[in-house]
Amino acid sequence: MSDTGHLYMPKLAVIDRVVEETWDTKTFRAVFADEPLREHFAYHPGQFQEVSVFGVGEATFCLTSSPTRAGFIEFSAKKVGAVTNALHDLAPGETVGIRGPYGNWFPHEEIRGKNLLFVGGGIGMAPLRSLLNFCLDRRADYGHIDIFYGARTPGDLCYTYEFDEWRQAPDTSLYLTVDRGDERWTGRVGVVPTYVREIGPSPEGAVAITCGPPVMIKFTLPELTKLGFTDEQIITTLEMRMKCGVGKCGRCNIGHTYVCLDGPVFTYAQLRQLPPEF
Ligand SMILES: Cc1cc2nc3c(=O)[nH]c(=O)nc-3n(C[C@H](O)[C@H](O)[C@H](O)COP(=O)(O)OP(=O)(O)OC[C@H]3O[C@@H](n4cnc5c(N)ncnc54)[C@H](O)[C@@H]3O)c2cc1C
Ligand code: FES
Numbered sequence: 001m002s003d004t005g006h007l008y009m010p011k012l013a014v015i016d017r018v019v020e021e022t023w024d025t026k027t028f029r030a031v032f033a034d035e036p037l038r039e040h041f042a043y044h045p046g047q048f049q050e051v052s053v054f055g056v057g058e059a060t061f062c063l064t065s066s067p068t069r070a071g072f073i074e075f076s077a078k079k080v081g082a083v084t085n086a087l088h089d090l091a092p093g094e095t096v097g098i099r100g101p102y103g104n105w106f107p108h109e110e111i112r113g114k115n116l117l118f119v120g121g122g123i124g125m126a127p128l129r130s131l132l133n134f135c136l137d138r139r140a141d142y143g144h145i146d147i148f149y150g151a152r153t154p155g156d157l158c159y160t161y162e163f164d165e166w167r168q169a170p171d172t173s174l175y176l177t178v179d180r181g182d183e184r185w186t187g188r189v190g191v192v193p194t195y196v197r198e199i200g201p202s203p204e205g206a207v208a209i210t211c212g213p214p215v216m217i218k219f220t221l222p223e224l225t226k227l228g229f230t231d232e233q234i235i236t237t238l239e240m241r242m243k244c245g246v247g248k249c250g251r252c253n254i255g256h257t258y259v260c261l262d263g264p265v266f267t268y269a270q271l272r273q274l275p276p277e278f
Contacts, residue, residue: 010096011099013097013098014095026088031072049245051083113143117148118147122156132166136166146172148177193219203228236266236271237266254274
């Protein structure tokens with residue numbers, strides 16, 4: 001088989017746990033069928049993979065698990081089309097194909113010693129969770145951690161079962177908010193950017209890592225700038241449409257930048273350099 005053939009050959013992985021996060025999002029824990037691969041699969045927070053549902057197709061998902069927790073990988077899928085619908089029908093014990101990991105990653109080495117500000121919205125928390133749990137597992141390597149996480153309603157918040165762990169981690173604050181509460185929600189109601197403005201985290205020795213719906217990003221960036229974060233201090237991850245994930249198909253490019261190879265993680269300063277089509 002040619003090299004390109006190998007490139008597209010997925011590794012088999014068995015779904016061993018499915019968590020229903022919200023009405024439209026599930027998190028899948030998968031273990032590679034190959035035992036050495038299961039134990040030594042190496043990846044970094046922020047990378048993505050291509051997941052095949054056999055007979056249906058392949059789609060791109062970031063790894064939401066942290067490489068500090070070995071033996072399995074996790075990804076969260078929002079039900080939007082053919083592959084994600086088929087994934088949602090899978091039960092533990094069924095097999096998927098995995099290609100990856102691909103792309104660059106959150107610069108977890110470069111940001112050692114810094115205060116971290118996570119700003120996530122909805123399913124945008126998926127890639128942030130990988131970095132967050134990575135940093136919490138190496139808590140001494142990082143400064144204060146602020147986590148802002150919002151969703152449309154309480155029922156749209158993912159990873160609720162980890163909130164206590166995040167809240168109780170040393171020198172870590174969790175700020176949750178929803179656009180619309182319900183009869184059981186006693187927390188804050190309001191959008192994420194406003195919450196960030198009110199709490200006003202300091203940009204001193206800090207980086208902001210953000211991922212969420214475009215509207216959240218659009219209003220969060222000016223708030224971070226007003227707080228004094230420079231474009232270099234703001235990191236985000238893109239979800240441009242992808243097909244191959246390995247720089248062959250030309251589906252993900254913005255000008256000369258291939259999001260699958262040069263990204264998906266970019267600083268806001270790098271994004272400003274991209275052509276206006278973005
Ligand atoms: C780097 C990266 C990481 C991603 N991580 C995740 C993740 O962690 N969890 C998750 O649920 N999804 C993630 N996505 C998005 C996911 O890949 C798409 O939603 C996927 O194509 C859905 O496949 P499908 O066959 O179910 O939908 P399709 O049948 O392909 O499409 C269904 C609908 O979604 C639209 N659509 C498909 N892909 C995109 C896209 N990338 N952006 C905007 N609209 C799109 C289509 O236009 C259509 O309306 C990621 C995408 C990228 C590129
Ligand atoms: S997804 Fe094919 S070139 Fe990037």
